[in-house]
Amino acid sequence: MSELIVKNVSKSFDGRKIIQNVNVTLHEGELVCLLGVSGGGKTTLFNVISGLTIPDEGQVFLDGEEITGKPGKISYMLQKDLLLPYRTIEDNVALPLVIKGMSKKEARKQAAPYFAEFGLEGTEKKYPRQLSGGMRQRAALMRTYMFSRNVALLDEPFSALDTITKSSMHTWYLNIMEQIHLSTLFITHDIDEAILLSDRIYLLTGKPGEITQEIVIREPKPRRADFNLTEEFLQYKRLILEKIG
Amino acid sequence: MRKKFQSITSKINTIAAILILLIIWQTVSALGIVPGYMLPSPVQVVKAFIQEFPLLMENAKVTLLEAFIGLACGVSFGFVMAVLMDRFEVLYKAFYPLVVLTQTIPTVAVAPLLVLWFGYEMLPKIILIVIATFFPVTVGVLDGFRSADKDTMNLLRSMGASEFQIFRYVKLPGSMGQFFASLRISVAYSVVGAVISEWLGGFSGLGVYMTRVKKAFSFDKMFAVIFLISLISLLLMKLVDFLQKKCMPWEDTKNE
Numbered sequence: 195m196s197e198l199i200v201k202n203v204s205k206s207f208d209g210r211k212i213i214q215n216v217n218v219t220l221h222e223g224e225l226v227c228l229l230g231v232s233g234g235g236k237t238t239l240f241n242v243i244s245g246l247t248i249p250d251e252g253q254v255f256l257d258g259e260e261i262t263g264k265p266g267k268i269s270y271m272l273q274k275d276l277l278l279p280y281r282t283i284e285d286n287v288a289l290p291l292v293i294k295g296m297s298k299k300e301a302r303k304q305a306a307p308y309f310a311e312f313g314l315e316g317t318e319k320k321y322p323r324q325l326s327g328g329m330r331q332r333a334a335l336m337r338t339y340m341f342s343r344n345v346a347l348l349d350e351p352f353s354a355l356d357t358i359t360k361s362s363m364h365t366w367y368l369n370i371m372e373q374i375h376l377s378t379l380f381i382t383h384d385i386d387e388a389i390l391l392s393d394r395i396y397l398l399t400g401k402p403g404e405i406t407q408e409i410v411i412r413e414p415k416p417r418r419a420d421f422n423l424t425e426e427f428l429q430y431k432r433l434i435l436e437k438i439g
Numbered sequence: 440m441r442k443k444f445q446s447i448t449s450k451i452n453t454i455a456a457i458l459i460l461l462i463i464w465q466t467v468s469a470l471g472i473v474p475g476y477m478l479p480s481p482v483q484v485v486k487a488f489i490q491e492f493p494l495l496m497e498n499a500k501v502t503l504l505e506a507f508i509g510l511a512c513g514v515s516f517g518f519v520m521a522v523l524m525d526r527f528e529v530l531y532k533a534f535y536p537l538v539v540l541t542q543t544i545p546t547v548a549v550a551p552l553l554v555l556w557f558g559y560e561m562l563p564k565i566i567l568i569v570i571a572t573f574f575p576v577t578v579g580v581l582d583g584f585r586s587a588d589k590d591t592m593n594l595l596r597s598m599g600a601s602e603f604q605i606f607r608y609v610k611l612p613g614s615m616g617q618f619f620a621s622l623r624i625s626v627a628y629s630v631v632g633a634v635i636s637e638w639l640g641g642f643s644g645l646g647v648y649m650t651r652v653k654k655a656f657s658f659d660k661m662f663a664v665i666f667l668i669s670l671i672s673l674l675l676m677k678l679v680d681f682l683q684k685k686c687m688p689w690e691d692t693k694n695e
Contacts, residue, residue: 266599
């Protein structure tokens with residue numbers, strides 16, 4: 195079981211409130227999206243969840259354990275892949291294990307079986323700059339997975355990719371989530387992406403950012419290939435645009 | 440393929456320029472436009488180089504030894520300074536201006552003092568080289584540490600990495616490019632520093648040899664030793680390039 199609960203979190207910087215009274219729940223195997231405009235406090239919330247920022251109020255729980263302000267429990271992945279250019283892919287994805295105190299050799303061994311699952315076979319000995327943007331994001335996700343098996347925080351992970359790569363990454367991501375039983379909390383400002391991927395969407399709006407709406411996408415997974423062309427999809431989009439605007 | 444071709448053509452240009460200069464120099468000397476005792480011809484210089492070769496090598500050994508010891512101390516000292524100034528903000532604020540200040544002191548001016556204090560042996564020479572070589576390393580490496588990517592460091596922090604681990608996995612490897620760039624400069628400084636310090640007092644070394652042949656007005660030998668010194672610097676800089684390639688294999692990979 196893995197469940198992430200964010201409870202009544204508020205945070206100010208320099209006397210300005212960024213997020214206020216935010217409540218988020220992520221159940222096992224779910225993909226939940228935080229949708230909001232840029233600069234709306236999404237990243238602040240992520241830093242609170244990953245333990246890098248201590249909130250003024252509120253708590254974060256992972257599987258019932260309080261992890262507020264404790265880094266080292268949940269890792270995240272950003273738009274930038276942040277792979278270390280001087281480490282091979284193998285050593286990049288194994289890095290979280292090395293940080294936890296495992297030997298380099300042991301960490302490599304632990305990571306090895308997952309390369310196939312993440313579609314990264316044959317890249318073990320390559321350096322990040324030898325891979326395409328999409329492949330690098332896969333490696334970044336694999337590193338996140340090596341760190342925390344159950345929950346992944348993704349901050350606009352695909353927004354730097356071109357449309358075609360992005361679309362294939364979406365399909366790939368939904369697949370791999372299924373395979374490795376991952377729960378995902380996903381930040382985006384892309385409404386289409388949110389509807390396409392999510393089980394539930396939280397709308398984070400206003401200043402300070404508050405969660406004003408929770409929308410459940412009732413479309414079975416795996417989603418149809420043309421889901422984004424259906425009437426239901428457009429209805430969701432209309433609803434979100436109304437609430438956000 | 441194309442790149443290789445370009446590098447060959449650019450080399451051809453350089454070689455051609457050098458050849459033309461040498462021809463002009465030889466002609467000027469051969470025609471007696473400049474008297475031979477003031478400017479020896481390239482042929483005379485080569486002759487002097489061959490004739491004096493054993494003596495030059497003997498002196499070069501001393502100079503190289505000084506340069507190596509000085510460089511090793513200077514680079515280690517510079518590196519440790521950079522690490523400390525990166526780790527402790529107080530040290531950075533206190534010492535960075537001082538470090539810059541040491542570089543405004545001309546080494547030639549300090550050298551006689553060092554001779555006065557430490558005598559004619561190796562010590563003053565090594566101290567001078569340390570002063571000349573630590574600075575590029577400190578500044579370069581510190582700059583490398585400080586320009587480490589904030590997002591990457593935060594990511595590692597979120598994984599529970601300690602400050603030491605962040606240093607080891609992000610800052611240290613990230614600053615290697617700057618380290619080698621600084622090392623290349625320091626290597627050249629170390630040879631020049633050794634020669635300058637020998638000018639001012641010593642028993643052997645290329646600098647001592649240089650003062651001796653200058654006093655004898657043997658300008659052909661003078662040119663031979665100058666040629667040798669720049670050759671040594673060049674070779675050492677190439678060695679640094681080679682080391683860098685070995686230590687940073689990821690720089691050599693191509694996008695696919």
